[in-house]
Amino acid sequence: MEKFDVIVIGGGPIGCNVASNLAKAGLSVAVIEAKTKIGFPNHCSGLVPIEFLELTNLDKSLIINYIKGAKVFSCKENDFQFKRDVPYAAVIDRSNFDIFMESKAKENGAKFFYNAHIENIDTKNGDSFITLTNGNIFNTKVIVVATGATSAIQKMLNVEIDGETIYTVQVDTKISLNDTEIAYIYMNNHIANNWFAWIIPTSDESARVGFGDNIGKNLLDKLDMLFKNWSLLSNAKISGKPVVWSIPIGIPKKIAYKNILFVGDAARQVKPFSGGGLLTGFIAGNILSETIIEAFKDNSNNFFKILETYDSRSKKALITEFKREIFLRDVYISLTDEDKDQIIKNLNSKRISQILIQYGFMDKPAITGIKLLFNNPQIPLIYLKRKILG
Numbered sequence: 001m002e003k004f005d006v007i008v009i010g011g012g013p014i015g016c017n018v019a020s021n022l023a024k025a026g027l028s029v030a031v032i033e034a035k036t037k038i039g040f041p042n043h044c045s046g047l048v049p050i051e052f053l054e055l056t057n058l059d060k061s062l063i064i065n066y067i068k069g070a071k072v073f074s075c076k077e078n079d080f081q082f083k084r085d086v087p088y089a090a091v092i093d094r095s096n097f098d099i100f101m102e103s104k105a106k107e108n109g110a111k112f113f114y115n116a117h118i119e120n121i122d123t124k125n126g127d128s129f130i131t132l133t134n135g136n137i138f139n140t141k142v143i144v145v146a147t148g149a150t151s152a153i154q155k156m157l158n159v160e161i162d163g164e165t166i167y168t169v170q171v172d173t174k175i176s177l178n179d180t181e182i183a184y185i186y187m188n189n190h191i192a193n194n195w196f197a198w199i200i201p202t203s204d205e206s207a208r209v210g211f212g213d214n215i216g217k218n219l220l221d222k223l224d225m226l227f228k229n230w231s232l233l234s235n236a237k238i239s240g241k242p243v244v245w246s247i248p249i250g251i252p253k254k255i256a257y258k259n260i261l262f263v264g265d266a267a268r269q270v271k272p273f274s275g276g277g278l279l280t281g282f283i284a285g286n287i288l289s290e291t292i293i294e295a296f297k298d299n300s301n302n303f304f305k306i307l308e309t310y311d312s313r314s315k316k317a318l319i320t321e322f323k324r325e326i327f328l329r330d331v332y333i334s335l336t337d338e339d340k341d342q343i344i345k346n347l348n349s350k351r352i353s354q355i356l357i358q359y360g361f362m363d364k365p366a367i368t369g370i371k372l373l374f375n376n377p378q379i380p381l382i383y384l385k386r387k388i389l390g
Contacts, residue, residue, distance in 0.1 A: 004030045004111075006292060007130060007140040009153060011038045011112065014264030014281040015146030016101035021289035023109035027296060030138060031105065032116045032130070039098035043148070043245035044278070045170065045200050045208055046094040047183065052279040053090055062100065064202050065091040068181045074341035075188040077231060080352075083182055091202055121156055126304075128259060141259060142292055142307065146285075148265040149246035159257060163250020163268045166195055166275060169219040170210030172202075172240035175233070180204055186211075186230050187340050191222045194333045195275075199232065209233065212247060212275065219244055247275045249329075251322055256311035258304045263288050269318060273325035273332070273369065284314040328369040331379060339382055346376065 006022050008015045011033030023029045047067065052058070067090065069083030106112065113136075120131040121143070130138045147153050154161055177184070177199070184199035191197060197211035211226055213219075223242060227233045248268045255267040263269065264281035271280060288310050295306040335343070355368060 001137045003139040004028045006142040008144040010146035013101040016105040018285045019110040020105040029110040039095040041243045044094045070183045073186045074344045075337040080347040143260045145262045149248045161252045166212040166247040167216035168212040171242040173236045175236040256308045
């Protein structure tokens with residue numbers, strides 16, 4: 001039996017960041033990863049706000065493109081475009097970023113176990129015991145659950161991190177675009193029900209194409225429909241295998257259970273309107289790291305009480321933005337495709353352009369969305385009418 005101060009379940013970038021922080025602080029840390037290799041397949045569009053680059057001091061070699069604006073299409077392909085002089089987001093090499101975070105955690109002293117599948121988790125006298133399917137047993141004081149959207153560990157622990165799930169699929173393509181410094185968004189509820197589709201340029205001749213919906217059925221068939229319906233993809237050629245994953249959104253009631261702490265997608269620390277989770281996951285992961293280090297340094301009997309403060313600390317940092325985005329999402333899903341088409345037709349005004357150029361739609365989606373609502377009175381009227389009449 002091996003003993004560690006902290007065991008992180010999940011070797012994605014959020015889990016590796018926490019492991020790296022804790023190991024650097026002198027704690028003994030193990031990372032249990034179900035995959036045999038970290039970073040593959042890529043379960044992310046790789047589009048991150050500039051703030052994320054600053055927070056992580058990201059190596060520029062991992063940045064493959066910068067995004068300065070967007071072009072938004074309705075189902076009828078009416079469109080609206082905005083672009084500013086400086087980037088508001090970057091496209092990163094997500095697979096190599098994951099590998100970079102893994103290497104950083106190892107350099108700081110974290111120990112990794114791959115192809116490790118958990119059979120049981122048991123707690124006795126304040127210590128937790130993790131049994132793998134191969135018979136190995138680990139003993140630890142703290143468990144960090146960073147397993148992404150999967151609910152297997154939650155079920156094992158009889159814990160429910162409730163919320164909504166967006167089901168997504170993405171594929172790499174060869175495509176020529178008029179402007180590779182903007183992202184392309186397409187709204188069509190027959191394909192991307194209550195979400196949207198995207199084209200994220202990764203070079204002059206390639207892009208990541210995908211969509212999400214809250215139904216989760218026939219995703220590959222809908223991907224085929226996307227390529228047939230969105231004229232921008234008429235000359236695109238698929239250059240890889242589609243990858244399917246889930247985006248968990250919502251605000252859970254609880255993410256800290258004595259010595260078992262959830263972080264990242266496992267804690268639904270994902271922006272409810274845009275689906276971005278790297279920035280928020282790193283912010284929460286850093287708060288989690290600070291809380292665990294504080295608990296180990298404390299000489300009183302408050303170890304578990306200190307750990308559980310992570311719940312309120314992380315929510316304090318994220319919940320205001322999340323509540324605003326949940327409201328915006330509620331407004332968004334109240335709109336039909338026809339509503340969105342009409343709204344896009346009305347977006348071509350100087351005032352709207354100024355709002356989008358100033359705030360973008362990713363780094364500050366709540367601020368942007370609310371300002372757009374005030375400048376498009378037909379949207380709240382539609383929303384209120386449908387809320388009242390059902």
